Amino acid sequence: MNETTKPGRSPRPSRFRLKSIFNALGLIVLAVIAIGWAIPMIWAMAVSAHPPDEPLSATNLWFGSRPTLENYATAFQIAPFAQYYLNTIIIVGGILVVQLITISLAGYAFARFEFRGQNVLFFLILLQLMVPASALIVPNYSTIRQLRLFDTLVAVMLPFFGSAFGTFLMRQTFKIIPRDLDDAAKMDGANWLQTLWHVYLPPARPAMTAFALSSISFHWNDFLWPLVVTNSTHSRPLTVGLAVFTQLGEIGAQWPLVTAGTVIVVGPLLLLFLIFQRQFIESFLHSGLK
Amino acid sequence: MTLPPRAHVTRNERRFRFGAAALPYLLISPTLLFVTVFTLWPSVRVLYDSLFLQNQAVQVPRFAGIENYTALFQDPAFREVIASTVIYVLATVPVSVLLALILALLLNRKFRALGFYRLAFFYPTVLPMVSAATIWLFMYTPGYGLVNVFLEFFHLPSQNWLGSTNLALIALIILGIWKQTGYFMIFYLAGLQGLPHDVFEAAQLDGASAIQTTRYLTLPLLMGTTLFVTTIAVVNAFETVDQIYIMTGGGPNNATAMLLFSLWQTLFSFLDVGTASALSVILIVVLLIFTATNFVYTERRATYE
Numbered sequence: 001m002n003e004t005t006k007p008g009r010s011p012r013p014s015r016f017r018l019k020s021i022f023n024a025l026g027l028i029v030l031a032v033i034a035i036g037w038a039i040p041m042i043w044a045m046a047v048s049a050h051p052p053d054e055p056l057s058a059t060n061l062w063f064g065s066r067p068t069l070e071n072y073a074t075a076f077q078i079a080p081f082a083q084y085y086l087n088t089i090i091i092v093g094g095i096l097v098v099q100l101i102t103i104s105l106a107g108y109a110f111a112r113f114e115f116r117g118q119n120v121l122f123f124l125i126l127l128q129l130m131v132p133a134s135a136l137i138v139p140n141y142s143t144i145r146q147l148r149l150f151d152t153l154v155a156v157m158l159p160f161f162g163s164a165f166g167t168f169l170m171r172q173t174f175k176i177i178p179r180d181l182d183d184a185a186k187m188d189g190a191n192w193l194q195t196l197w198h199v200y201l202p203p204a205r206p207a208m209t210a211f212a213l214s215s216i217s218f219h220w221n222d223f224l225w226p227l228v229v230t231n232s233t234h235s236r237p238l239t240v241g242l243a244v245f246t247q248l249g250e251i252g253a254q255w256p257l258v259t260a261g262t263v264i265v266v267g268p269l270l271l272l273f274l275i276f277q278r279q280f281i282e283s284f285l286h287s288g289l290k
Numbered sequence: 291m292t293l294p295p296r297a298h299v300t301r302n303e304r305r306f307r308f309g310a311a312a313l314p315y316l317l318i319s320p321t322l323l324f325v326t327v328f329t330l331w332p333s334v335r336v337l338y339d340s341l342f343l344q345n346q347a348v349q350v351p352r353f354a355g356i357e358n359y360t361a362l363f364q365d366p367a368f369r370e371v372i373a374s375t376v377i378y379v380l381a382t383v384p385v386s387v388l389l390a391l392i393l394a395l396l397l398n399r400k401f402r403a404l405g406f407y408r409l410a411f412f413y414p415t416v417l418p419m420v421s422a423a424t425i426w427l428f429m430y431t432p433g434y435g436l437v438n439v440f441l442e443f444f445h446l447p448s449q450n451w452l453g454s455t456n457l458a459l460i461a462l463i464i465l466g467i468w469k470q471t472g473y474f475m476i477f478y479l480a481g482l483q484g485l486p487h488d489v490f491e492a493a494q495l496d497g498a499s500a501i502q503t504t505r506y507l508t509l510p511l512l513m514g515t516t517l518f519v520t521t522i523a524v525v526n527a528f529e530t531v532d533q534i535y536i537m538t539g540g541g542p543n544n545a546t547a548m549l550l551f552s553l554w555q556t557l558f559s560f561l562d563v564g565t566a567s568a569l570s571v572i573l574i575v576v577l578l579i580f581t582a583t584n585f586v587y588t589e590r591r592a593t594y595e
Contacts, residue, residue: 019500026396033393034410037468041413043436044425058434058442102320109317118314125321128329130581134529134550135573138557138566139332139339162324192313221418223532224554239420243536246424255428266421273416274409281412284473285480 041270048072048259056255071260078248078257080233081264084241091156091226091237092219096212098161103211104204106162107170108196112182122171128164137228144229155229156237160219166211173207174200213283220269238265333574340567345560358568367544368552374459375548379527382466387519390471391512394478395504408479411472419469423536426465427452430537455545458538462546465533470526474519481515482508521584528577549573 049067050056052074075081109115110122133140140159149155177200185195201208223239230236236244245261273280340358342351362368397407414422429437430451438448451461485508493503531550534540540547540555547555550573557566 022500027401030393030396030407034407037414037472038410039436040425040429040468041417044428047428056434058439061434061436061439102324105317106321109314113314113317115311115314121318121322124330125318125325127333128325130578131329131333131574132525132529132577133328134531135553135570135577136329136332136336137554138563138570139335140328141557143327143332159324159328162321162328164325167321217416221420223418223420223535224550227535228554228558239418239532242418242420242424246427246536253431255431258424259428262421262424266417269416269418270413273413277405277409280416281408281476284415285476 041266044259045263047256048263050256052254052256071256072264074257075245075260075264078250079241079245079261081238081241081261083233084236084238087153087235087241088220088237088239090153092216094153095157095160095219096215098157099163099166099215100208100212102161103163103166103170104196104201104208106167107174108192108200110167110171111174112179125162125164125167128162129168133159134224137225140225141228150229151231151235153235156226156235159225163211163215166215169207169211170204173204177203210283213280217284241265336567336570336574339563340571342564342567344564345562348564351564354564358564359572362565362568362572367547370544371547371549371552374546375528375530377459378463378466378530378548379524381460381463382470382527383520383523385463386467386471387474387516387523389467390474390519391478391516393471393475394482395508397475398479398482408472408476411475413472414469415473417469419532420536422469423465423533426461426468426533427537430461452538453542455543458542458546462530462533462537465537466527466530470523474523477515477519478512481512485511517584517587521581524580525577528573528580549576 043062046062047056048071049069050062050064050071051066051068052070054060054064106125110118136159144150144155144158147155149158181199182195185199190198221239222237223243226237226240227243230240233241242261242265246258339351341353341355343354343357344351393411397404429435432438432448432450432453435451437451441448449457451457489507489511490503493507498506529550530548531554534546534548534551535554538546540551549569553566553569553573556562556569
């Protein structure tokens with residue numbers, strides 16, 4: 001969206017015409033790909049309104065003869081999507097709240113204290129970035145079993161309460177804050193918690209927001225870990241709930257019902273994305289690491 | 291930390307000093323605790339467990355050395371797992387990264403529909419993989435799935451995508467590309483916005499063509515973005531599992547059982563803790579080698595530039 005978009009533009013008319021042909025071609029290619037990209041979701045939404053008694057066929061592929069909300073009602077009856085939503089919100093919110101506390105404390109320690117073993121401890125925490133949680137489901141599953149937490153919401157949250165990425169991010173953010181501010185607060189008699197709260201956290205808010213959005217989107221979408229440690233509706237998040245729903249014997253290949261379930265799961269997400277598109281994209285950019 | 295001569299330290303002061311010295315450890319202790327219990331300790335434990343036979347036949351773990359590993363590498367099914375994982379990585383990573391770059395180059399200008407395009411390409415990123423896979427399960431349905439309707443429209447034979455050993459992996463690859471290209475695209479768009487104007491103005495004055503500018507300026511300057519995006523793509527590809535669970539269950543004939551899915555299956559379907567642990571170690575080592583190589587490469591680039 002600036003001058004870099006026009007390098008190579010030549011004032012000579014022949015090249016200018018060639019360039020506008022290329023431009024037009026580029027736009028057509030873009031449009032075709034974009035439509036291809038959008039179609040799966042649009043189709044799923046259309047079919048979710050397809051009357052259940054009307055079979056889908058190559059000639060009756062979209063809304064059917066009379067669009068209906070029946071599939072949504074049936075989906076809500078068969079599967080406790082409201083409960084799944086609640087579970088997901090508790091899981092995602094719980095992880096985030098604990099993470100924000102642990103990463104602020106640890107980030108503060110690594111940014112502003114000198115202590116023995118500092119580097120080794122920091123390195124040990126950063127190892128979490130190297131070893132993906134998904135590769136550790138075997139031992140972590142047995143830990144959860146030993147802690148007698150299987151099939152609880154806490155089991156889904158627990159492994160993520162400490163975050164190497166968050167700790168690193170907060171440390172970097174806190175390091176930029178002038179030490180004078182810290183000293184001034186101490187002179188005024190503030191203890192470490194007051195200093196952290198009044199001096200360090202306010203300017204770190206953008207970093208925390210970016211971290212929050214990436215944490216939320218990761219845990220909202222997480223599937224394998226909750227699949228492994230949950231086994232009933234009171235602890236299952238939306239992702240696992242949807243998988244269970246689509247694999248129910250009674251549903252079979254009733255696609256209008258399956259797509260309705262899918263839209264129930266993704267609808268609110270897409271709506272939020274439409275409203276906060278810019279913030280979403282920026283937070284993804286600022287925290288490429290999960 | 292030097293303490294003043296002992297005689298001058300009152301009891302209160304001493305307590306304060308002890309508190310001050312302990313404070314940073316207290317502050318990091320929650321993070322350290324969770325990282326230790328759920329990352330460090332399990333990493334050691336999984337390595338240890340991988341040296342024991344423990345499955346339905348051998349209920350009490352029995353030390354077996356590297357037997358779990360040798361058994362895996364002699365198992366043709368495991369070779370298939372490696373093959374499908376490698377094919378998946380080699381197909382999704384370059385295609386989605388290249389497509390993301392092309393889309394970003396095409397989108398990097400002022401025009402009205404920009405918002406629509408960005409939305410169209412980026413929205414799959416926001417969806418949980420499970421929902422995306424459910425939608426694509428539907429897309430690949432024989433008979434009236436849109437993929438086949440599309441093929442028939444061009445008078446191409448329709449296919450049983452997920453039921454064919456050859457096509458099932460390709461079907462997963464297509465979904466993988468669809469899901470993540472928009473995500474990589476926004477990194478390239480951001481990279482393009484951050485390019486230095488003056489260099490491009492100089493090139494323009496020297497009469498460089500658009501293709502020359504792209505080839506000799508834009509692409510090299512975007513190298514950092516490419517490296518970053520490729521790292522994410524490779525790690526994600528190795529951790530592919532959700533869509534396999536939803537769409538193929540590893541089949542048909544084990545054709546789509548990639549590494550992480552195979553790990554899950556070994557533990558929860560075959561109840562073989564020893565082999566599952568060995569698979570975990572293999573997955574961790576592969577990802578470590580990759581991240582380490584990438585790290586070294588980035589460091590070297592940073593030093594020479």
